[in-house]
Amino acid sequence: MVVILLGPPGVGKGTQAAVLAQRPGWTHLSTGDLLREARRNGTELGTQAQAYMDAGQLVPDALILDLVQEKLGELPEGQHVLFDGFPRTLPQAEALGPVLGRLSRQVDRVLVLEAPAEVLVKRLSGRRTCGGCGRIYNIHFDPPAKEGVCDRCGASLTHRKDDREDTVAQRLEVYSRQTEPLIRYYEGSPAMLVRIQGDQPMEQVQADVKRGVEEAAA
Numbered sequence: 001m002v003v004i005l006l007g008p009p010g011v012g013k014g015t016q017a018a019v020l021a022q023r024p025g026w027t028h029l030s031t032g033d034l035l036r037e038a039r040r041n042g043t044e045l046g047t048q049a050q051a052y053m054d055a056g057q058l059v060p061d062a063l064i065l066d067l068v069q070e071k072l073g074e075l076p077e078g079q080h081v082l083f084d085g086f087p088r089t090l091p092q093a094e095a096l097g098p099v100l101g102r103l104s105r106q107v108d109r110v111l112v113l114e115a116p117a118e119v120l121v122k123r124l125s126g127r128r129t130c131g132g133c134g135r136i137y138n139i140h141f142d143p144p145a146k147e148g149v150c151d152r153c154g155a156s157l158t159h160r161k162d163d164r165e166d167t168v169a170q171r172l173e174v175y176s177r178q179t180e181p182l183i184r185y186y187e188g189s190p191a192m193l194v195r196i197q198g199d200q201p202m203e204q205v206q207a208d209v210k211r212g213v214e215e216a217a218a
């Protein structure tokens with residue numbers, strides 16, 4: 001199966017994808033995480049992406065599509081894929097179909113997580129990410145037992161640079177202008193698209209996401 005998690009910054013795509021991808025046979029493919037890894041490793045892609053990410057702008061489609069094709073090519077056959085943060089523009093969505101087609105695959109479900117802007121802003125201001133294992137926390141809603149330290153691996157927690165207030169506003173604007181149109185694009189095949197209320201407790205969102213995936217598999 002190929003499932004896309006679509007939604008604005010801070011709606012909970014990464015949080016939900018991390019839980020879902022604990023199931024055997026699933027791979028969580030987050031273009032944001034891959035770009036941040038490329039930056040940490042100082043690769044050419046990371047250097048090229050840096051200025052766009054820090055400004056809250058999208059990285060050029062060509063770079064993203066090369067990255068996604070490379071990662072899909074590395075997956076074992078039959079692996080289920082959960083896209084988080086991809087596709088994000090119409091050209092990316094239009095390119096994904098043929099890329100999957102060459103692997104005899106298709107998009108099976110698009111889960112759209114939705115929440116009001118004020119919820120997103122509060123979540124992003126409180127988000128902390130573990131520099132070791134990548135676990136996501138929130139100082140308002142899901143704090144670690146010890147401030148600044150990951151419960152799971154003991155590494156330090158960081159606040160993403162693009163979660164600063166001015167950059168968040170820019171990211172939300174970019175989402176509504178460049179990514180939201182994808183909802184209409186995928187609504188063209190209604191069986192594929194499911195809307196999920198993202199401003200519910202995490203467990204409820206998780207149950208809705210799970211149902212959305214299981215219905216597509218049935």
Ligand code: AP5
Pocket residue numbers: 007008009010011012013014015016031032033035052053054056057058059060064084085086087088092123124126127128136137138139141142162171198199200201202203205
């Ligand atoms: P990316 O990393 O993809 O960021 P994003 O889409 O802006 O999404 P976020 O990671 O901010 O939010 P999320 O929905 O995953 O929320 P989370 O689960 O963490 O992209 C970053 C940048 O990379 C882009 O700006 C762009 O430059 C570039 N990029 C990436 N992909 C690209 C592409 N395809 N094309 C071009 N450029 C690309 O949750 C947020 C917080 O809320 C957490 O603290 C969490 O604990 C909390 N939370 C989650 N759910 C709940 C809940 N139900 N209740 C209470 N709190 C909750």
